[in-house]
Amino acid sequence: MMRSEPRALQLNEHGQLKHFLTLDGLDKTILTEILDRADSFLSMGEQSVKKVPLLRGKTVVNLFFENSTRTRTTFELAAKRLSADVINLNIETSATSKGESLLDTLKNLEAMQSDMFIVRHSDSGAAHFIAEHCTPNVAIINAGDGRHAHPTQAMLDMLTIRRHKGGFDGLKVAIVGDILHSRVARSQLQALTTLGVSEVRLVGPKTLVPSFFADMGATICHDLEVGLKEVDVIVMLRLQKERMKGALLPSESEFYRLYGLTEETLAWAKSDAIVMHPGPINRGVEISSEVADGTHSVILNQVTNGIAVRMAVMSMAMSGQVQSQNDDESVAREGK
Amino acid sequence: MTLHLDKALMSMKAQLADYCKEKNIEDAIVVGIHSGGVWVAEQLMTVVPTTEPLATLDITFYRDDFTKVGLNPKVNQTLLPAIEGRHVILVDDVLMSGRTIRAAMNEIFDFGRPASITLAILYDLGQRELPIAADIVGEHLTLSADQRVKLTGPTPLSVSVVVTH
Numbered sequence: 001m002m003r004s005e006p007r008a009l010q011l012n013e014h015g016q017l018k019h020f021l022t023l024d025g026l027d028k029t030i031l032t033e034i035l036d037r038a039d040s041f042l043s044m045g046e047q048s049v050k051k052v053p054l055l056r057g058k059t060v061v062n063l064f065f066e067n068s069t070r071t072r073t074t075f076e077l078a079a080k081r082l083s084a085d086v087i088n089l090n091i092e093t094s095a096t097s098k099g100e101s102l103l104d105t106l107k108n109l110e111a112m113q114s115d116m117f118i119v120r121h122s123d124s125g126a127a128h129f130i131a132e133h134c135t136p137n138v139a140i141i142n143a144g145d146g147r148h149a150h151p152t153q154a155m156l157d158m159l160t161i162r163r164h165k166g167g168f169d170g171l172k173v174a175i176v177g178d179i180l181h182s183r184v185a186r187s188q189l190q191a192l193t194t195l196g197v198s199e200v201r202l203v204g205p206k207t208l209v210p211s212f213f214a215d216m217g218a219t220i221c222h223d224l225e226v227g228l229k230e231v232d233v234i235v236m237l238r239l240q241k242e243r244m245k246g247a248l249l250p251s252e253s254e255f256y257r258l259y260g261l262t263e264e265t266l267a268w269a270k271s272d273a274i275v276m277h278p279g280p281i282n283r284g285v286e287i288s289s290e291v292a293d294g295t296h297s298v299i300l301n302q303v304t305n306g307i308a309v310r311m312a313v314m315s316m317a318m319s320g321q322v323q324s325q326n327d328d329e330s331v332a333r334e335g336k
Numbered sequence: 337m338t339l340h341l342d343k344a345l346m347s348m349k350a351q352l353a354d355y356c357k358e359k360n361i362e363d364a365i366v367v368g369i370h371s372g373g374v375w376v377a378e379q380l381m382t383v384v385p386t387t388e389p390l391a392t393l394d395i396t397f398y399r400d401d402f403t404k405v406g407l408n409p410k411v412n413q414t415l416l417p418a419i420e421g422r423h424v425i426l427v428d429d430v431l432m433s434g435r436t437i438r439a440a441m442n443e444i445f446d447f448g449r450p451a452s453i454t455l456a457i458l459y460d461l462g463q464r465e466l467p468i469a470a471d472i473v474g475e476h477l478t479l480s481a482d483q484r485v486k487l488t489g490p491t492p493l494s495v496s497v498v499v500t501h
């Protein structure tokens with residue numbers, strides 16, 4: 001089956017978002033617009049009523065084929081702060097486990113007049129597939145698909161960097177850990193490159209940081225000291241313990257000794273470097289408690305920023321959908 | 337049509353000073369609606385008895401026509417202090433249908449319950465679609481259906497009548 005090119009699928013005729021599936025193909029202008037819009041939503045946290053009526057009357061479906069309480073909760077909170085109605089579907093206990101196909105499930109949800117699907121799936125390309133096969137009136141937001149992309153996580157990381165560093169020009173960023181399996185790292189690399197940082201270093205063992213990432217504009221480092229030298233931002237990735245049993249890594253303790261972020265290894269970075277982690281944290285596996293809870297850590301800021309970024313993306317995608325529908329209606333009227 | 341901006345602003349200042357005196361409004365919070373309302377509000381700050389800095393409001397997230405026109409790509413920051421029990425002077429450049437003011441009041445109430453809201457408008461074009469009236473008006477204008485007032489600023493602040501298509 002021919003697949004639509006991501007940019008063509010995600011943007012309407014006016015270049016506005018109507019789905020948010022990947023950062024691949026999105027330019028600096030639109031990424032900056034997401035960050036600016038998220039900044040506006042962040043200031044809402046100071047209001048006594050932390051809610052705006054923007055998506056009132058709209059129905060948002062959290063379609064999680066893979067568990068993630070934290071991501072689902074922040075999407076739910078973001079949708080509710082935009083005044084949308086939210087349905088959470090636990091797919092493991094729903095129709096698909098009884099044999100219904102994904103497309104039949106989707107058609108049923110469409111028939112309930114849903115306006116937006118937040119899709120989390122263990123298969124790469126699942127959100128893209130749904131965007132191609134859904135009615136065009138439904139906005140699809142990718143909340144993480146396989147090893148492919150996690151664009152809202154990457155954008156909340158970008159918002160965190162911009163708020164702490166003021167911008168992206170001249171920044172050196174190190175992403176450390178399991179790059180190979182990480183959809184977060186892929187999306188981060190795309191975002192950082194588009195927003196114009198001076199260098200992105202991918203740091204980890206050869207088994208987890210393959211050389212082909214150099215083709216995407218990254219510098220590959222297998223030595224933590226080299227990787228962290230003079231960096232402004234350190235992004236630690238979760239080392240998934242389930243993969244430790246395979247052949248990729250000898251042991252957790254050896255990984256921590258070679259690539260763990262501790263107060264000693266953090267000293268290789270710039271003195272004002274910030275430390276980020278998409279969570280959940282494995283303390284003593286990829287990061288020490290002293291660093292995770294220390295003054296360089298902005299991990300909890302990431303969580304707050306995540307709600308604002310998700311509000312921004314949801315409002316922009318819904319706006320882009322509305323514009324497309326208005327265009328379709330005026331074409332239909334002219335055709336009469 | 338020629339508009340006399342200075343005259344309209346002077347009129348607003350005189351009315352507002354009298355209004356605050358008459359209503360015993362002290363230490364009010366002056367709130368300008370982005371973008372034109374902020375520029376007009378800056379001009380009015382000298383006649384309002386207050387120690388509060390100018391507050392700003394962007395009503396983009398409170399618009400009722402989101403599903404028709406989509407979202408304004410540029411959203412300015414809403415900066416409001418605690419307004420519970422305070423007197424608010426809400427300022428905009430143009431009042432027409434009243435929908436912007438309705439959205440602004442909805443947003444203000446999400447920050448708290450003010451003691452009062454006074455509405456100050458530079459140009460009132462009539463054509464109301466909601467039961468909203470201004471307390472202070474710089475000038476009442478009657479325009480044809482295809483005409484709009486366009487304020488540019490903040491410095492220099494100028495105004496013109498433009499024809500829409």
